[in-house]
Amino acid sequence: MLKIEGLCAGYGRIQALHGIDLDVPEGEIVTLVGANGAGKTTLLMSICGAPHASAGRVLLDGEDITHLPTHQIIRRGLAHSPEGRRIFPRMSVLENLQMGAAQSDPRHFDQDLERVLALFPRLHERLTQRGGTLSGGEQQMLAIGRALMSRPRVLLLDEPSLGLAPLVVRHIFEIIAAINREQKVTVFLVEQNAFHALKLAHRGHVMVNGKIALSGTGAELLANPEIRAHYLEGGTHGETAS
Amino acid sequence: MEYFLQQLINGLTLGAIYGLIAIGYTMVYGIIGMINFAHGEIYMLGAFISLIAYLAATTIGGGSVAVALMVALLATMLLTALWGWTVERVAYRPLRKAPRLAPLISAIGVSIVLQNFSQLAQGARVKPLPPVVRGGFTLMQSEDFAVNLSWLQIFIVMLTAVLMAVFTWVITRTSLGRAQRATEQDMKMASLLGINVDRIVSITFVMGAALAAVAGLMVTLYYGVIDFYIGFLAGIKAFTAAVLGGIGSLPGAMLGGLLIGLIEAFWSGYFSIEYKDVATFGILVMVLLFRPTGLLGRPEVEKI
Numbered sequence A: 001m002l003k004i005e006g007l008c009a010g011y012g013r014i015q016a017l018h019g020i021d022l023d024v025p026e027g028e029i030v031t032l033v034g035a036n037g038a039g040k041t042t043l044l045m046s047i048c049g050a051p052h053a054s055a056g057r058v059l060l061d062g063e064d065i066t067h068l069p070t071h072q073i074i075r076r077g078l079a080h081s082p083e084g085r086r087i088f089p090r091m092s093v094l095e096n097l098q099m100g101a102a103q104s105d106p107r108h109f110d111q112d113l114e115r116v117l118a119l120f121p122r123l124h125e126r127l128t129q130r131g132g133t134l135s136g137g138e139q140q141m142l143a144i145g146r147a148l149m150s151r152p153r154v155l156l157l158d159e160p161s162l163g164l165a166p167l168v169v170r171h172i173f174e175i176i177a178a179i180n181r182e183q184k185v186t187v188f189l190v191e192q193n194a195f196h197a198l199k200l201a202h203r204g205h206v207m208v209n210g211k212i213a214l215s216g217t218g219a220e221l222l223a224n225p226e227i228r229a230h231y232l233e234g235g236t237h238g239e240t241a242s
Numbered sequence B: 001m002e003y004f005l006q007q008l009i010n011g012l013t014l015g016a017i018y019g020l021i022a023i024g025y026t027m028v029y030g031i032i033g034m035i036n037f038a039h040g041e042i043y044m045l046g047a048f049i050s051l052i053a054y055l056a057a058t059t060i061g062g063g064s065v066a067v068a069l070m071v072a073l074l075a076t077m078l079l080t081a082l083w084g085w086t087v088e089r090v091a092y093r094p095l096r097k098a099p100r101l102a103p104l105i106s107a108i109g110v111s112i113v114l115q116n117f118s119q120l121a122q123g124a125r126v127k128p129l130p131p132v133v134r135g136g137f138t139l140m141q142s143e144d145f146a147v148n149l150s151w152l153q154i155f156i157v158m159l160t161a162v163l164m165a166v167f168t169w170v171i172t173r174t175s176l177g178r179a180q181r182a183t184e185q186d187m188k189m190a191s192l193l194g195i196n197v198d199r200i201v202s203i204t205f206v207m208g209a210a211l212a213a214v215a216g217l218m219v220t221l222y223y224g225v226i227d228f229y230i231g232f233l234a235g236i237k238a239f240t241a242a243v244l245g246g247i248g249s250l251p252g253a254m255l256g257g258l259l260i261g262l263i264e265a266f267w268s269g270y271f272s273i274e275y276k277d278v279a280t281f282g283i284l285v286m287v288l289l290f291r292p293t294g295l296l297g298r299p300e301v302e303k304i
């Protein structure tokens, strides 16, 4: 569904991605894990054309979207819940969700709102509250909810667990699984929290210094001793029992 | 008392005009973080276009002042908005990713170009317009002083109130306004939600220019003379109004405009008419020194 071929991208003279090849098949959850600074965020953002790729291609359903402007890429059925959540701080929760639906048919709005609020009942209680005053977990729910308002076919999630308490993290991951399972949304999940992400994902990739170092099914990568040594031990926060 | 009331009326009228111009400064600053120093010139163009449009409308249409005014108003808003759009496209958009100083210099350049263009096209002498909306009524009369409220002043304040109400509604209640606010708060995130931010920025310039155009028409009617240089002073005063209210804040721009108009009127009325501009600039300096965020502005730090 989403296919990345030989993608290179960077910021000015700094090249952050060196020829990424990656496939996100329809209906699956694909995860990308890697250390801080590996280039994960850059990959998600350059799929959306910000920054644009300096080489390589991004294909959505076979259509080359590499050089389209960001808003046109998004309108083709991608939704992005970015690193740091980027909630509009001086807009209410409802307005943030309305922004998520800015490009959708207004006739779907009530139904989509209901669907998102059913996933995140916490947001329901806070519809009129300003985005900037929400807690970190609530902001993350809002960021995902906002992304879902556009009825995306592919959902890009950038470190949804960052800075959240373990219990909230587990809740967020359960919801991601539910979105994929029940609403048939394809998910591309970027995480530093490799343990949770790989458990959830059908397929995983490990990024090191702007390259894909290792790929496999979630279970394979979880069992891989090298992965365990680098990304899991100490990174699981004692949640291995869950 | 009578004198005070008269200055109040004059100040409100003036404040309405400054407020309309100030909105353009504040909106553009909000959305791309830049002081559009050419905005005063856009207002000046609005004044010229309104004069030409009004004269053309009376010549062609004959008769009715109300119809000619209506036609002039719409034509002025439309054509001036087109100028605003063009300036953004030509002079600012290519510099969107440049250092902050670059668009500022570009704005000063645009301002010089527009001033000289009007001077060449329309001549350097002042352009008069005979009084169009005459009359009014006397509110109060004492032995040696009458408080007059002209129809024109009523027209100016009413039209401003209506425009500001419509405008506030657009910004706070419509999907366009929501997209504008989102773009203002986080341009990249707005584009990640499918918003064409270039279009939103264009629309913002167009709206600001259209309001400045109305101010241009009002000034033409109110003072009856315009020249190619009026944009400079009015621009700085409206900018002061925007800063006083809190740059980036819409209600702030309206409030700031009103205050600057009132201060100017009272200062001229009670102290010195020659030094009325000094009062405005004194305020600008004071605000920048002691309260850079203005009356209704918010501090730059945000909890994200």
Ligand SMILES: Nc1ncnc2c1ncn2[C@@H]1O[C@H](COP(=O)(O)OP(=O)(O)O)[C@@H](O)[C@H]1O
Pocket (backbone or CB within 6 Å): A011, A014, A016, A034, A035, A036, A037, A038, A039, A040, A041, A042, A043
């Ligand atoms: N806006 C930017 N400008 C310049 N360099 C950047 C920018 N964003 C990220 N980088 C650099 O690109 C590399 C990849 O960063 P990023 O994609 O954020 O990694 P990750 O998301 O995996 O932590 C890093 O070396 C980082 O310093």
Ligand SMILES: [Mg+2]
Pocket (backbone or CB within 6 Å): A037, A040, A041, A042, A083, A159
């Ligand atoms: Mg990152």
